[in-house]
Amino acid sequence: IGGIGMAVRQSNTQPIIFATNTSHLLSSSRFELLSHTDLCAVIEKDMISETSTLNRMDLMAFRISLCVGFLGQFQHDVSEKRTNKLPVSSSKFHQLFEKVPEHQAAVDPITRPLPHVSSAEQCTGEAIFIDDIPKYANELQLFPVQSKVAHGKIIKISTKKALAIPGVVGWIAAKDVPGSNLWSIAEIENGCADEELFPLEFVQYFGQIIGLIAAESTSSGLAAVRAVEVEYEELEPILTVSKALKNDSFHGQKRYLKRIQNANTEVDGSRTKESQVCLGGQEHFYFETHSAIAVPSREKNEMTVHFTSQEPHNAQVIISSVLNVPQHKIIVKCKRAGGGFGGKERCFVALMTAVAAHVLRKPCRMVLERGVDGDTTGHRHEVRASYKIQYGQDGRIHHSNFAFDVNAGASTDLSLVWLDTLIRRVDGGYTLINFKGEGVAWKTNLASNTAFRGFGSPEGALIIEDAIENIANDLGLDSALVREINLTRMGDILHHGTVPVNEDFLIKCWNECLDQSNYWKVKKDIDEFNEKNQQKKRGIAIVPMKFCPTIACKMLNQAGAFIRVYLDGSILLSHGGVEMGQGLHTKMVQVASRVLCVDVSKIHIMDTSSETVPQATPTAASCGTDLNGHAVINACKKLLEKIDPYRKRFPEDTWEQTISKAYENRVPLAAFGFYNTSPLDYDFETNTGSMFNYLTYGVGCSVVEVDCLTGDHEVLRTDIVMDVGKSLNPAIDIGQIEG
DSSP states (O other): OOGGGGGOTTSOOOOOOOOHHHHHHHHHSOGGGOOHHHHHHHHHHHHSSTTOOOOOHHHHHHHHHHHHHHHHHHHHHHHHHHTTOOOOOOOOOOOOOOOOOTTSOTTOOTTSOOOOTTHHHHHHTOSOOGGGSOOOTTOEEEEEEEOSSSSEEEEEEEOHHHHTSTTEEEEEOGGGOSSOSEEOTTHHHHOOOOEESSOSSEEOSTTOEEEEEEESSHHHHHHHHHHOEEEEEEOOOOOSHHHHHHTTOEEEEEEEEEEESOTTOOOTTOEEEEEEEEEOOOOOOOSSOSEEEEEEOSSTTOEEEEEOOSOHHHHHHHHHHHHTOOGGGEEEEESOOSOOTTTTSOOHHHHHHHHHHHHHTSOEEEEOOHHHHHHHSOOSOEEEEEEEEEEOTTOOEEEEEEEEEEEEESSOTTHHHHHHHHHHHTTTTBOOSEEEEEEEEEEOSSSOOOOOTTTTHHHHHHHHHHHHHHHHHHHTOOHHHHHHHTBOOTTOOOSSSSOOOOOOHHHHHHHHHHHHHTHHHHHHHHHHHHHHOSSEEEEEEEEEEEEOOSOSOGGGOOEEEEEEEOTTSOEEEEESOOOSSSOHHHHHHHHHHHHHTOOGGGEEEOOEETTTSTTOOOSOTTOHHHHHHHHHHHHHHHHHHHHHHHHHHSTTOOHHHHHHHHHHTTOOOEEEEEEOOOOOOOBTTTTBSOSOSOOEEEEEEEEEEEETTTOOEEEEEEEEEEEOSSOSOHHHHHHHHHO
């Protein structure tokens, strides 16, 4: 899933080979009595046949080995089952976190492991997602018609048969867009709108939505989709980085970063390693697919859009552009998103639904099927990274040079920002003092790749860890020793920014994880195990990480929160962050509870809406709590300025009595808080300032076992030590870390 998989469905299907000889052998004798030699012989005979299209003998040998391995494992399991010796795996889990200080007030929920505020509803199925919203009167369903080619010119679209089907109301395409048919996630940041909402003349990737069928029922809508006839002039698609390079097909400008802190670090005996890492794509696979309901008003082009999104504000801005309607007439709401992982920043589903509702003047609902979601929403970026590393005899890295070729897909999306970030996050948990990096976002005929959990950090970590392993192998050192000598330490200046690291927590996490995992003893035990076992092998690795939980754009480091208190003492809180399972609303309730000194049960968050908090920053980059939490604090402090005089005057009063007295004296019981004082000041052009206000650190150690015949693998043990500061909610944070 992901990568080029979505674009090559049109490739020829490989023939199925029926294993006649293998079948005959398996049915001729008791399975456990068959020898590996016999199995190899018949499988090879079946695979190397006239119908086989595989010419490379190394791949053929691999397939034969794999088939024999699976049958051998099955043979072993059958034998074990008959003698009742199948092992029963047992798992043990331990979570350790900082204790709540003894002096902390009982009503103060900060640092306490409270459950997620909607965990009960989500576990019982009562939580409301977009498609759980009851059907509106006269509501229409929208069904996408997708491109059947990866690249082509649209010659003709015939919808006559489709529109004749009973229950079909209309066809929505590019000609129906009243405003701009071009959009982009990054339009606000860089003004680059280069993706067509509906294709006018050319389709750019397989599965691209050409238009929508609006229907009264699912059956009529799906029948109409099948009845739409699209004629193409097929064009040669560009699917890979290699082909994009040959065709000089790219987005934007080449990205560069250079930081030389000590050019004279080269010492006698220095070595150089060059290598390449190729990373494939990945599908987000959130529980709730992209879904939207657009409800038009009967006057003044007003519209409310319910959308599963990480950034309602961005959706509002682009809907406004697409409809050519001012933003103050567009409201975008999200009660919760059923998972996001970066994939809910793209908003074409909301845009298309809004266009349909605007044109047809009826509520419209569009819920992507899982396959359509995978076709159209983009994936983790494919990356081909080449590197050249110079290092000393002790494994310390002196110079590093990286080149990144990124498969961005059909439009810019966030690919240029993502590439800039990858270049700055390729250091993983290490400090690269002399660094050169460059990269290109290549334009291909794939659904535009987009933000994905970690936004360059997982890819960067994998690339630098490949280099670390190569260094260790070359020097004959344990990779843990090479990792430790290159760890980021206090006082280091990273290859991005000019602010030194002001803490030394990574080495503390490292040492604690070494002790907790008993790394060196376990490593010795594993070596002994591997000497005695042929089929199964074990391995151990300990890996550090650091992460800057910020959006490195000063403009986006702002947030708002709106708090209202009602006469019964209940509190309604709104903020600009989106709840998507990560527990953001829970933490915001905890923050408000501490500042107001009231129980968490009195505070409720309804949804996230552009109506209550305008210009909200996207919930991304692990900074939702930092930004919105400060806004909540500021809102609560404003409210307390008005309420505290009554608390001090009547200290024995309950919260409800205090609110009643404040209301009787015409005190405003609502306040808006705004946060814009983040010191973040990084400049991408000059590589000065800081990309982070602070860093989070972690070290993980895992022991794995691999079956060399089948590739089956099992994680036998994992130890993780994380420093995330003083956790607002250890239960939620541990859940995030383990997840």
